[in-house]
Amino acid sequence: MSEINGKVLKHGEQTRTMHWMHMITFILLALTGIGFYFDIGFIGGIFGGEANASLVHRWAGVVFTVGPALYILLNFERFARFMDTIATFTKDDFGWLKTMGGYIPFLKGDVPPQDKYNAGQKMLGHLIIIGCLLMILTGFPMWLWRGVLPAAFLAFCYNIHFWVAVILILAIAGHFFLAAIHPKSRVEFASMMMDGYIDAEISAHHNEKWFNSLQEVKE
Amino acid sequence: MSTATLADTGIIQITKACKACDHCTSVCPTGAVKGLLGQKHSIDYKTCINCGQCLINCPFGAIIDTSSVEQVKQALNDSGKTVIVQEAPAVRVALGEEFGMPVGTNVKGKMHAALRKLGFDKVYDTEFAADLTIMEEGTELIHRVFKLAGVAGYEDRGPLPQFTSCCPAWIKYAEDKYPAILPHLSSAKSPQQMFGAIAKTYAANKQGVNPADMVSVSVMPCTAKKYECDRPEMKASGFQDVDYVITTRELATIIKDAGIDFVNLPDEEADKLIGTSTGAATIFGVTGGVMEAALRTAYEILSGESLNKVEFTAVRGMQPVREATVEIPIKDLGINLPVNVCIVTGTKYVDKVIEDVLAGRSKYHFIEVMNCPGGCINGGGQPIRHEMY
Amino acid sequence: MSIFKEKSVFTRRQFLIGSGMLAATVVITGIFAKLGFDAYAVSDDYIEKRAAGLYNLDEKMAIRKSHENSEILQIYKDFLSPGEVSPVSEKAHHLLHTKYGKEIPAMIEELHAHQHDAA
Numbered sequence: 001m002s003e004i005n006g007k008v009l010k011h012g013e014q015t016r017t018m019h020w021m022h023m024i025t026f027i028l029l030a031l032t033g034i035g036f037y038f039d040i041g042f043i044g045g046i047f048g049g050e051a052n053a054s055l056v057h058r059w060a061g062v063v064f065t066v067g068p069a070l071y072i073l074l075n076f077e078r079f080a081r082f083m084d085t086i087a088t089f090t091k092d093d094f095g096w097l098k099t100m101g102g103y104i105p106f107l108k109g110d111v112p113p114q115d116k117y118n119a120g121q122k123m124l125g126h127l128i129i130i131g132c133l134l135m136i137l138t139g140f141p142m143w144l145w146r147g148v149l150p151a152a153f154l155a156f157c158y159n160i161h162f163w164v165a166v167i168l169i170l171a172i173a174g175h176f177f178l179a180a181i182h183p184k185s186r187v188e189f190a191s192m193m194m195d196g197y198i199d200a201e202i203s204a205h206h207n208e209k210w211f212n213s214l215q216e217v218k219e
Numbered sequence: 220m221s222t223a224t225l226a227d228t229g230i231i232q233i234t235k236a237c238k239a240c241d242h243c244t245s246v247c248p249t250g251a252v253k254g255l256l257g258q259k260h261s262i263d264y265k266t267c268i269n270c271g272q273c274l275i276n277c278p279f280g281a282i283i284d285t286s287s288v289e290q291v292k293q294a295l296n297d298s299g300k301t302v303i304v305q306e307a308p309a310v311r312v313a314l315g316e317e318f319g320m321p322v323g324t325n326v327k328g329k330m331h332a333a334l335r336k337l338g339f340d341k342v343y344d345t346e347f348a349a350d351l352t353i354m355e356e357g358t359e360l361i362h363r364v365f366k367l368a369g370v371a372g373y374e375d376r377g378p379l380p381q382f383t384s385c386c387p388a389w390i391k392y393a394e395d396k397y398p399a400i401l402p403h404l405s406s407a408k409s410p411q412q413m414f415g416a417i418a419k420t421y422a423a424n425k426q427g428v429n430p431a432d433m434v435s436v437s438v439m440p441c442t443a444k445k446y447e448c449d450r451p452e453m454k455a456s457g458f459q460d461v462d463y464v465i466t467t468r469e470l471a472t473i474i475k476d477a478g479i480d481f482v483n484l485p486d487e488e489a490d491k492l493i494g495t496s497t498g499a500a501t502i503f504g505v506t507g508g509v510m511e512a513a514l515r516t517a518y519e520i521l522s523g524e525s526l527n528k529v530e531f532t533a534v535r536g537m538q539p540v541r542e543a544t545v546e547i548p549i550k551d552l553g554i555n556l557p558v559n560v561c562i563v564t565g566t567k568y569v570d571k572v573i574e575d576v577l578a579g580r581s582k583y584h585f586i587e588v589m590n591c592p593g594g595c596i597n598g599g600g601q602p603i604r605h606e607m608y
Numbered sequence: 609m610s611i612f613k614e615k616s617v618f619t620r621r622q623f624l625i626g627s628g629m630l631a632a633t634v635v636i637t638g639i640f641a642k643l644g645f646d647a648y649a650v651s652d653d654y655i656e657k658r659a660a661g662l663y664n665l666d667e668k669m670a671i672r673k674s675h676e677n678s679e680i681l682q683i684y685k686d687f688l689s690p691g692e693v694s695p696v697s698e699k700a701h702h703l704l705h706t707k708y709g710k711e712i713p714a715m716i717e718e719l720h721a722h723q724h725d726a727a
Contacts, residue, residue: 006610036239036257050239054257072630077618080626087625133633137640145644146256147245150651152605153644154242155278200612214612312661323657325665351683353674355704358695384706394709406705416703421687452712454719455703495679498665498672505659515673529672535663537656593655596662604654 006200008214010116010191015078018071019192025064030169032057037162058143065136085115086125092209093119103184113208124175131168134160228285229264230442231271231599236281243273243282248566248590249392266395268566270388270590271442271599284442284599287463288473294434294463295338302434303341303422304334305414308349309440309504309595310467316602317471318481328486333474334438335487341426344489345437346496348414349503349512352385356407356509357516360585368552377402380561380576380583383509385409387447388590392566397573410503411437411444412453414493415460422493430458437464440504440598443590466600498529506564506594507534507541510587514545514560523550534560537593539568542583561586564594 011019032053035043047053072079095112096119102111117125138157141149149157180189185206191198204211233243233252241256251267254260262273274282294302315324334342360381366373384390384405393400408416415437419430437444441464447453448461465473474481489495499515502508511531518526533543541562548555561583563569569588575581591597671677681693688704689697696705702722707715 006612008612009614039235039259050258051255052257054239054255057257076626077622079629080618080622083629084619084622084625087629129629133636137637141644142240143256146241148648149242149644150647151242151276151278152651153647154240155605156643156647158238158240158278200610203612211612213615215615217611217613308662309658312658312665321657322654323659323661325661327665347677347679350674350677350680351704354680354684354695355700357674362696390708398709401708401711404708406707408704408706412706413704417683420703421683450712452706452715452719454716491679493679493683495677496669497674497677498667498669499674500677501666501669502662505662508662512674516675519673520675526673537652537659593652593659596658597655 004200004204006216007197008200008203008211009196010198010203011196012075012078013196014071014075016192016194016196018067021063021067025060025067026168026172028060029057029064030165030172032060033165061136061139061143064132065140068132082125085117086122088115089119089122093122096120103178103182114206114210116207116210118206120178124171127171128168131164131171134164135168138164229262229267230269230284230445231262231267231274231282232285233260233262233273233282235259236279238279238281240278242276242278246272246276248272248388249396268388268391268395268590269443269446269599270566272591274442274599275597275601275603278605280603284466285445286465286469287445288465288469291436291463291465292473294436300432300434301340301426301428302338302436303343303418304339304436304438305343305345305348305411305418306330306334306438306470307345307411307440307444307504307595308501308508309598309601310438310470312504312596313440313467313601314471315481316604317468317475320482322604326481328488329481329484330470331489332484332487333479333481336479336484337473337477339436341422341490341494342487343414343418343422343492343494344496345410345414345439346500346503347493348410348417349500350497351413351417352407352410352503352509353499353512353516355413356381356383356405357513357520359405359407360513361517361521364549364556364558364584365552368549368554370552377406379403380581380586381405383585383587383589385503385509386443386589386595387441388443389566389569389588391443391446392569392590393573397577399577400573403576408453409444409447410500411439411464412447412460415448415453416455417493419456419458419460425492430456433458434463435461437461438467438470439464440467440595440601441591442466442599444600467598468600468602471602504595505535506589506592507536507562507587508594509589510534510560510562510585513585514558517558518545518547521550521556522548524548534562537564539563539565539592540572558585559583563588565592566590 031043035053044050044053047056092112096114099107099109099111101118101120138161142154142157178185180186187202237259239257239259244252249266249268251263252260252273253263271284274284294300311327311330312323312325314330315326316322331342362373362376363379363381366376367379382404384407415435418435419433423430423433445464448464453460499512502511511534514531515529543560545558546555547558559582563572684693688700
């Protein structure tokens with residue numbers, strides 16, 4: 001592959017803002033949620049007591065819900081493209097899964113060219129959308145209708161909320177490790193968390209199919 | 220005599236398993252559950268009326284009631300004690316649920332058989348005392364009506380409207396929050412306490428049992444009954460009238476622990492003497508039941524006529540506050556009295572009714588109050604139903 | 609040095625998939641709401657079933673009025689109001705009636721006095 005000199009705009013401004021907002025509220029929600037579930041007084045203490053931690057949890061939940069909802073409404077085209085990308089699974093994606101994108105040392109083989117998101121990221125995308133929807137659908141009833149809903153339904157919501165939280169926290173931990181720590185892919189961090197740009201060379205290597213669809217803008 | 224009564228410690232406790240979901244605060248009729256959403260909850264024993272609604276509605280089973288199961292088992296194993304038992308009407312349509320039977324199955328006969336198998340010396344029935352309650356409370360109501368009508372000889376009777384006094388949670392609520400309403404409460408004890416007082420006097424005497432060796436156990440759909448039997452004034456027989464109260468849930472546990480095949484037990488009758496009951500007593504367990512039973516008796520006694528149709532369907536239903544008017548011809552006075560009755564189920568809804576009475580605006584003659592929504596059948600001691608469909 | 613950007617093409621397929629996802633969200637929310645409403649609707653059914661159990665039992669009883677209970681008549685004649693059926697007798701008042709609130713301490717005193725009399 002020849003040398004490509006340049007930068008690729010991977011994530012727009014609103015996307016990055018939304019990602020930041022979602023990340024901060026997710027951390028708050030996860031932290032307070034862990035505090036409630038395991039009854040850790042220390043975590044409640046950070047927020048000034050259990051009752052306040054619960055308030056933080058609830059209002060962070062509102063931002064966690066409204067933020068992406070607004071983003072989707074304001075950037076429907078971007079959302080639709082994202083959905084199209086992650087909903088498309090070709091044999092290249094299965095090829096990525098077979099070699100796990102080359103992340104696992106003993107899985108040898110060539111990694112096929114990928115879209116804007118590789119097969120792993122696509123799966124994470126689905127997981128987060130479905131997981132967040134479930135968290136929202138179980139969370140708000142437990143807050144707003146805790147007095148009228150029958151006990152059995154509240155317990156049902158509570159259990160779903162807990163298990164989905166466990167899955168999401170593990171998934172996000174993996175996401176953070178690959179996007180911010182792992183030497184092969186940590187350059188992604190600067191792109192999503194800072195200016196949105198990524199080195200063209202890296203993009204051409206990691207997301208070859210997507211890179212080939214881009215247009216060059218002379219500066 | 221016991222030193223600390225259950226009034227000081229309360230019947231209902233919230234354990235550490237509390238998830239601070241705050242569901243119980245909306246169930247509690249008195250606001251006795253403390254703690255905001257997110258804060259582990261606790262119960263203020265001063266205002267708690269021991270009804271146990273929070274217990275049966277906790278999504279996490281984190282609320283428990285104090286238990287006398289061990290004492291009952293000890294008494295059953297003690298050959299020197301005569302252990303007698305009474306069971307409330309609401310128990311017989313719920314106990315079967317704990318053994319996988321459909322909701323509402325009547326297991327009266329099996330329940331009596333199971334209690335005999337467990338070793339109770341005499342298996343009586345609270346329904347007998349419910350009939351006794353109707354006699355006393357109904358007569359009291361008639362006397363209060365006579366007082367209102369200006370009949371000589373009834374000047375010292377209490378005021379109208381008369382409130383029922385069968386529900387210990389409601390009694391504690393009235394004592395705690397509306398002391399001014401207490402003269403309106405029927406002075407009749409609840410069926411459980413009437414039964415206890417009769418068992419250790421009349422029944423003990425007839426059977427030739429020393430009441431000191433008698434252990435009186437009561438199976439109730441109710442957690443507040445545990446508090447009621449422990450009230451210091453409930454010693455009319457010279458002993459604690461009712462020694463131990465166990466709930467429907469606890470009875471089911473005892474039956475299971477004893478390895479009794481409950482579902483296949485034959486039906487048995489309660490023991491005679493203080494074990495026979497009527498349909499009027501049976502419906503005590505459902506909201507409006509005390510009212511209906513009282514109307515059946517009051518109508519026949521006041522009018523001197525026999526009722527063709529004993530059902531007063533106007534007082535039935537599940538709405539929290541219901542009212543009805545029943546025309547009763549009073550033979551002695553030669554008038555037709557429209558008796559206005561009111562039925563409240565759920566202490567949350569009683570405040571307005573009480574305030575009307577205290578302000579003199581109330582048109583009612585007789586008001587039934589049951590703390591639990593639906594009556595005793597949905598009491599705090601009943602099997603917990605947590606299935607969704 | 610060059611800058612690369614995505615072409616602003618919006619295909620029919622992308623639009624359909626995006627809208628489909630929103631529709632799926634609405635459907636999932638609807639299913640969940642239905643679960644909740646159904647659970648709410650049946651949450652009190654058991655109370656009515658237990659009530660029906662008691663009313664059915666009442667209908668099956670041979671005697672359905674308290675003042676016709678033979679044992680009740682017997683206890684009044686034998687014990688509470690000897691020789692007649694007269695509720696709120698003195699004995700009934702002592703055993704079957706109580707007091708509330710502030711009147712309780714006096715009532716307990718009375719009970720003690722009564723016990724001494726008996727003894």
